Amino acid sequence: MPVLETTAHLTLSNSEVTIPTDAVISTVLVDSNIDSKIIFSPAVSNQVTTPNTNLEISITESSGSTITISFQPQTTISGQQFLGIMNLPDGIISSNCPTNIKKDDETLQSCIEIGKKGERLSVSNPVRIVLPDQGDYIPYYAVNDNEERTIITTQCIADNPTSTSEQIGGTGQPDTCYIKVGSDMVIWSSHFTSFGTITSSSQSVQSDSSSKSTRPPPQINGIGLFKILTKSDQGNMTDSQKFEDYFPYSMQSYVSDSLNYGERFVKIGQFFPLEGYSTEILPVIAVKGDHVQFQIRLYDQYKGFNIEHVALYFTDMESTDIKKLDTFVSYEKGSQVKISDPQGIFGNVKVVASPEFDAYWAIFDIQFAKSISSNDILIETWNESHFPAYAKTENAIEVNDPVLKQFGDNPILKTVEIHIPVIHTSPQCALKKACFDPSESTVLKGGIVSWVNKDASFVHAITSGKPESGPDNRFNGFLRPASTYEFQFNQIGEYPYYCAIHPWSTGMIHVVDKDTQSSFDKTKDVISGSNISGKITIPELVKVPIxxxxxxxxxxxxxxxxxxxxxxxxxxxxxxxxxxxxxxxxxxxxxxxxxxxxxxxxxxxxxxxxxxxxxxxxxxxxxxxxxxxxxxxxxxxxxxxxxxxxxxTDEQGFGGILDTTPVKIMRAIDQFEQGLITKKSLQSNLENLDLDEKEINAIFFKIGIDPSEMIMSKPVQNNENSWQFYLILLIVPAVLVVPFYKMRKDHIKH
CATH class of the missing domain: 2.60.40.1930 (Macroglobulin (MG2) domain)
Structure with a gap:
């Protein structure tokens, strides 16, 4: 049947659809276990062109999973004997797949045939193929019966059409690549044949004339960017508040920091989860003489013991060809460090690796010999399979040297000036109430407060509200190094604020009338409505200006x-x-x-x-x-x-701002420990945050509640590797981290 609608549904009684070039269709739904086909028309000179829309074909399996095939607009499909008829798979192991394609020690996990059996069809734009729940297996493609399958060894730089168009299908480039998305195997291809996945009992296959393991590559979870300030009178990190209390952090770095920098230094920085291939993060300044630490957090099937290679490429990312990137530091298994530095930007370089809990950390300490001219970092890693994984951080390093601005004394425009010092980026500033200078200020009604970023290494975000309850949207400012944010206060009252990027950094603005020295009650928390003594709680609906x-x-x-x-x-x-x-x-x-x-x-x-x-x-x-x-x-x-x-949802995200879910968890736990809510109410609050039984039990265990006493209403979900769950576990004081930290400290002493 020709289709004039945006969606077509293929069933047992209606198993084919004709799609002309000028159709407006965007979705084809196919029932399970049927022989179905799409007829593209017109077919001219053994080729057809898809409509000028994104076309997605969704084939339902008997298990309920969905195989998807996605075309970009106006994709040309061609073959020597192709007449425009494209056969679709009838399941995750299709009846029309090529036979005898696997080796004796291999097990076929999936196989779908797309297009015309026995003929290789070319496509002008990469096509996205999703094999559900096949992400842990080895991807391949095959063309003819009794012809050995070809293992797909190239990992896609990213799961989007722009990157794959640059990576595959061109002269001298591979014709397919793969990427694991959740539990699914995603294959991007410049041709149609059969595609699938296998497992191997020997865990090795022959590819590119070398013996390689068939395990998937490591996952790159995130990057920590830290600046080391030596010869400082600020002292070193205290035991009371540590980076790992706020975000993932390598415990091994306590040992390496002591060996590399002694006992008197200040460390400032933060951790950024990497979502997808490319993530924009907040930069660190790297000029001549600066010490910068890069902590790369990886996850591998065997806790990192088989990770053989981790590399940082410093680049402007104009090219996606790894062979063209000539400035890098790499760590090879066996503690071997390789450096390529044609521009002479590196001074002292030290690298250590550390398997910790469920993660593997590669810690790069680099002193820069001169200001770096590139601001993006490409991370590359592989295990014994030698199948590489990549992640890119955009704007990780600020290219230009900061120039601090000078401000004149103008009390009409700037009644109060607050500085953001270097120590702001370290949790220890909260102990000294030195995250903002001053941390508490008073200004007349109608006056202007200016925040000046004196931290030459990081950006900061002035956010009105409290970290435990979130922003109240009264004022918000984003400050790069040397920049200023101003806000005029026209209402009497108290205005708490914090840095949304470094939530331990908090401050307070008091706004008073010119005729009174104080017009606010310091015993009253105007945001949460609770009395500081803890004896009375007055619930109030927070009214925000926007x-x-x-x-x-x-x-x-x-x-x-x-x-x-x-x-x-x-x-x-x-x-x-x-x-x-x-x-x-x-x-x-x-x-x-x-x-x-x-x-x-x-x-x-x-x-x-x-x-x-x-x-x-x-x-x-x-x-x-x-x-x-x-x-x-x-x-x-x-x-x-x-x-x-x-x-x-098809674009890459932005890292660096913590999600509010951990803050809400902290608030619920705090209310329980103060006796304001019951165990049952705590459980209900956690379930309302979409936490499942396993996650809630982990929180109960760490705050001293026996999980067996509670009846859970939410089953365990398959999300134990999610970054949010890892962050949730870090929020509650970790009973396992403290002994490990003490062990590291004892090691330093000896």
């Missing part, structure tokens, strides 16, 4: 400061609301939406007598991913702003 919720498929999602929002449907509909206080003097609030291209939309929203406003709108008249900011202004004074990033 709040944004994304509306997608009927589901509202709160958009928070600095977050990246992934949209499946590219629907930019939002609801903007807020409160300016009861009995407002002025009738409306002005809302400004700043788009990624710096264009603006402005409109006025009416207030009710309670000072509330609400408006449903769209962030943009057309789809545009990137950085947005929504600003609320009342009586020509900014009362709130929320900067955030929008992306579609």
């Amino acid at each position: 709040k944004i919720e994304s509306i997608e498929s009927g589901i509202n999602t709160s958009i928070e400061v600095g977050k990246t929002i992934s949209l499946k449907t590219k629907n930019l509909s939002v609801e903007i609301s807020g409160n300016v206080g009861k009995n407002p003097k002025y009738p409306d609030v002005q809302i400004t939406i700043i788009h990624p291209d710096d264009s603006e939309d402005k409109f006025n929203v009416k207030l009710n007598d309670r000072g509330e406003y609400f408006i449903p709108t769209k962030l943009n008249s057309k789809w545009e991913s990137g950085n947005y900011e929504v600003i609320a202004t009342y009586n020509n004074v900014q009362i709130g702003n929320i900067p955030f990033k929008i992306k579609s």
Whole structure:
């Protein structure tokens, strides 16, 4: 049947569909266990062209899993005897697959035939093929019966059409690549034949004239960027607060830091989870003489004992060809370090590796001989299989040297100036109340507070609110090295704030009237509504000047400061609301939406007598991913702003901002330990955060609750390797980390 709709459904009684070039179809759904086919038309000179839409074919298996085949718009399919008829697989092991293609010691795990049996069809744009639940096996392709399969050994740089178009199908390039996505095997191919996965009892296959293991490569989970400041009077890290209390951190680095830098140094930095191939992170400054530590966190099937190679390539990433990158430091199994440095940017280089718990850490300590000219890092690793895995960090290193700005004394514009010192990036600043200088300030109503970033190595985010309860959206500022953020305070009260990137760094602004020395009650927490003595709790609904919720498929999602929002449907509909206080003097609030291209939309929203406003709108008249900011202004004074990033689910994300789920877990545990909620209420709160039984039991165990006493309503999910679950376990004081840390300290003493 020809199709005129956007979706076609193939069944046992209606098993084929004709798709002309000018069709608007985007989805073909295929029932399980049927012989089905797509007829592309017209077929001219043994080739056809798909419609000018993204076309996805979803084939349901009897198990309920789905095989998907995705075409890019206007993809040309050609073959010597191809007439436009493309056969589809009838299951994860198709009845029409080539036979006798595997070796004697191999077991076939999956095999699907796409196109025309026995003929290799070429496609002009890489096609994405998903084999469900096959991610742990060895991918291959085959063409004819009794012809040995070809193992796919090239790992895709990323799971998107742009990267794969550059990586495969060209002259001298491989024609297929693979990448593991969750539990699925994803194959990108520039041809159609049969595809599948195998296992090998000998765990080795012959490929590219060398014997290689068939295990999948290690996974690159994240990177820690740290700057070492020596000869400092700040002292070294204290035992009271450590990096591992906030994010994944290598315990081995305590030993190597002591050996490399002695006992008097300050270490500042943070950890960034890497999502997908390419992740933009917040940069560290690397100029001549600087010591920078790169902690690479890997996960491998055998806890890293078989990882043979970890390398850092310093590059501007103009090329995806690894052979063209000539500036790198690599660690080879057996403690061998290799350096390629044609520009002379490296001074002293030391590398150590450490299997720790479920992760493997490679720690690169590099002193730079001169300022680096590249700002991206490509991470490469492999185990005994020699199948490489890659991850790219964008803007990991700031290219230009920072130049600190000087500010004049203008009390009208800058009543209070707060400095962000170097120690801000280390948890120890919270012990000395030195994360902001000063940490507590008082300003007159209508006065301006300026935050100045004196930290030449990292960016910071001034966020109103508290880390345990999240932002209240009164003010938000993003500061690169040497930059300044200003905010005018027009309402009397207390304004707590923190750094969203380094949540241990907190501060307080007191705003007072000129006729009174203090107009706030220091015993009252105006954000949470709780009395400091702990005897009385007054629940209060926090009223914020601006709040944004994304509306997608009927589901509202709160958009928070600095977050990246992934949209499946590219629907930019939002609801903007807020409160300016009861009995407002002025009738409306002005809302400004700043788009990624710096264009603006402005409109006025009416207030009710309670000072509330609400408006449903769209962030943009057309789809545009990137950085947005929504600003609320009342009586020509900014009362709130929320900067955030929008992306579609097929784009890469942005790392570096911690998720709010761990903060909510901390708050629930704190309420339980203060006797404000019961065990049952704690369990309910944790389940409402989408934690399953295994994750909740781990938290119960660490805070002294016997999990067997509780009845769980959520089963265990298959997510124990997720970064969120790992972060959850780090939030509660780890009973295993402390003895390990002490063991490392004892090792240092001896």
